[in-house]
Amino acid sequence: MSERSAERAVPGAVFVRIAAELRLFAAPRNRRERLRVPHDGTASAGHVVQSLGVPLTEVGELSLDEVAVTAEDRPTAGSLLEVWPLDWPEHVRRRFVLDVHLGTLARRLRLLGLDTAYRNDAADDELIEQAARQRRVLLTRDRGLLRRRKLPEGAFVYSSRPDDQLHEVLHRFAPPLNPWSRCVSCNGSLEAASKEEVSARLESGTRRCYDVFARCRSCGRLYWRGAHSRGLEGIVEAARAAHPGTSPG
Incomplete structure (x- = not known):
C-alpha cells in the first residue's frame, strides 16, 4: 500500500x-x-x-x-x-494599533506619518475591540492574541528589535510614508505654527536658534528640527532608502 x-x-x-x-x-x-x-x-x-x-x-x-x-x-x-x-507586501488597510510591548515601534511608525494607535496600558480585549471598531491592523508579538476570533485583521511582528520591526512592517505592508506629519506622542496630526504663536512656550536657547515649528493639533506638543532630531532623521532616511516604494512619488 x-x-x-x-x-x-x-x-x-x-x-x-x-x-x-x-x-x-x-x-x-x-x-x-x-x-x-x-x-x-x-x-x-x-x-x-x-x-x-x-x-x-x-x-x-x-x-x-x-x-x-x-x-x-x-x-x-x-x-x-x-x-x-502569505506573500508580502499585503494590500490591506494601513492603519495600525499596537499592543503594549511595541511602544518604540509605535513611535517610529508615527514618525513616518503612519496612523498608529498605541496605549501602554491597553488590555487585549480593548485592542481587539479598537482594531474592529476603527478598522485597524493589530500588530503584536502575542500569537494567542492573533488567534482570537473577534480580531478582524492582525499581523505577527517576528523581530524583537525595533529597527528590524520597523523594516518588517514596511516590507509587509508597503504603506506610503509622510514623515514629520504626526505626533510621536499621541498620533495626532501636526500643523505649522509660527514662532510668534509658540514663543512663550520656548526656552530662550530654542527661541534664539530656531524659527520653524510644528504643533500637534490634538495634544499641543511642539516640534522643531533641533539637535535632538538628528537620530530621528536617521530613522526616516534609512526607511526611505530601504523601502523606496513607500515614499510619495
Missing part, C-alpha cells in the same frame, strides 16, 4: 503539512513536515490550523489534496491540508 493510500485508510484524522516559514508558531512537538491531527469531520480547515498554533493572519493559501480552499472549508478523513505563508 502506498503512503498516500495508507493515509486515506486512517479514520478520524487529517494530515497537515505546515510550510517551514510557519512552523515557529506550532508547539515544538508539532514542528514537523507532516502531522496527523485527529478530526471528527466538523472542524474547518482554519480551525485545524489554529489548533496547531498557527494564526490565520500569517497564512496565505490553504489547500486540501492540492486544491485551493478557504479557511471555512472542511477537510475529510485522510485528506492532506497544506498551509502556506
